[in-house]
Ligand SMILES: Nc1ncnc2c1ncn2[C@@H]1O[C@H](COP(=O)(O)OP(=O)(O)OP(=O)(O)O)[C@@H](O)[C@H]1O
């Protein structure tokens with residue numbers, strides 16, 4: 019099957035294609051999952067029904083929200099989870115020789131047909147402690163899934179959140195381009211970053227492979243090497259260009275651009291701003307315009323932005339304009355981006371006025387160079403004229419936070435709730451197979467997420483419900499929800515007869531993400547000291563957590 023269709027995976031109802039990255043196999047797990055699986059099997063415990071929650075404990079980047087991403091790849095793994103003979107041989111070699119053959123026969127027959135997966139919709143805004151995924155199934159196989167599922171969710175959600183945060187600072191009207199492939203953590207880091215930055219609200223990527231795999235819009239400019247590779251205008255052999263409507267031809271675009279350059283130089287409003295521009299740069303721009311007359315965009319900072327790059331660009335753009343083409347704009351990749359963008363805009367406006375070229379003043383300005391949330395914020399505060407940002411290193415490597423810290427914790431086995439205790443209260447797990455809901459208030463904002471036991475009645479619109487902090491006795495609030503949204507839906511029914519949620523196309527996931535972010539109360543979203551979103555449990559679940567906690571915690575003895 020065509021690779022693009024495969025990874026775009028519209029998996030509604032029918033066959034679910036395999037993971038996008040062929041390295042995602044049942045072996046992409048930690049050794050201890052196999053040693054535990056063996057020990058479960060040896061104790062004949064491997065088929066005991068377990069429930070695991072996958073969640074994170076703290077929002078990344080000092081924020082109070084996270085974008086959930088990576089679900090589709092998890093379902094692709096689960097749907098195709100099967101060991102090959104080669105893989106089984108390798109596991110046999112990797113485990114002690116004393117492991118019995120029967121275990122490998124067990125692995126040979128293993129798949130996820132007895133596993134059920136419940137999940138929040140991909141692209142949702144999510145919060146700490148609330149399960150993103152609930153995995154139910156035989157304990158041995160659920161355990162084998164821990165590492166790959168956490169791996170598939172962790173970076174995806176982290177980088178999608180990073181993208182959403184960059185979008186928040188840049189503002190809705192700006193074009194955001196992901197330029198990170200060369201700096202990403204390896205090929206999967208690059209491909210995943212492109213996919214999930216798009217999901218988190220970027221507009222396009224420079225990553226061609228990601229464009230093909232996921233249908234993400236591709237965008238790009240050119241590099242300094244293209245500009246510095248030209249020595250003089252004489253290098254351009256074919257200088258002719260047909261007009262946009264095909265009615266006439268210009269025999270020498272180089273001369274036309276040079277003519278325009280002297281007109282600009284001697285125009286009343288621009289006189290004295292620059293002297294001689296760099297002619298090799300003019301040659302590079304003209305050559306690029308000949309190659310791409312309908313989308314001419316120039317990188318203007320190779321020699322000197324205001325004394326060379328901008329006038330040269332304008333000269334070529336005006337030459338194209340004579341032939342009925344509209345230039346696309348410039349890219350600034352160094353220097354004070356706020357100042358230079360404002361100066362460039364003034365220049366463009368002056369050209370529009372001086373030569374009567376409508377729209378020239380609105381020429382698009384792209385900025386790049388080590389951009390991140392802080393620099394975008396600084397640019398906003400200073401005032402700038404940038405229309406589009408190309409962002410690489412800080413975005414795709416998630417420089418500000420290395421990992422999301424997702425965990426996968428056992429919450430129930432054989433219908434018996436389990437808890438993991440810790441000295442650190444934030445690390446105590448919330449036991450039981452649970453349901454979770456998002457409750458919306460009168461103004462349409464989400465107010466609180468609440469977890470309940472699986473068999474508790476669901477919160478009802480208009481009915482007051484007590485929401486308790488899971489661990490802090492004094493923190494509680496009554497909520498009368500205006501809308502109740504159940505968060506966990508069935509994405510893999512295993513052998514149950516539950517209907518399976520479709521895996522939507524990436525575009526729909528992105529739309530969901532953007533809509534959900536827009537629906538958040540602004541104080542949760544602000545960069546400085548955002549208000550934490552409330553995550554709670556029902557009164558019944560609260561009591562049960564604390565009953566189990568006391569039950570499991572040994573009583574100390576003072577001497
Ligand atoms: N107006 C501004 N306010 C805050 N930060 C800015 C502004 N303009 C640019 N920056 C950031 O400042 C840094 C400048 O980078 P750096 O000191 O390497 O200089 P440069 O402009 O890249 O120069 P070079 O020509 O040597 O490459 C980048 O991270 C850039 O995003």
Ligand SMILES: O=P(O)(O)OC[C@H]1O[C@H](OP(=O)(O)OP(=O)(O)O)[C@H](O)[C@@H]1O
Nearest residue numbers: 197351386387388389408409410411412
């Ligand atoms: O700055 P980032 O956010 O990582 O975005 C991508 C950068 O990659 C490119 O140049 P590269 O960094 O390879 O070379 P340069 O720094 O010398 O321009 C581009 O010109 C950007 O500056």
Ligand SMILES: O=C(O)c1cccnc1
Nearest residue numbers: 197224237238239240408
């Ligand atoms: O197209 C660009 O301008 C681009 C692409 C990747 C990295 N830096 C710039």
Ligand SMILES: [Mg+2]
Nearest residue numbers: 351386387388
């Ligand atoms: Mg750079």
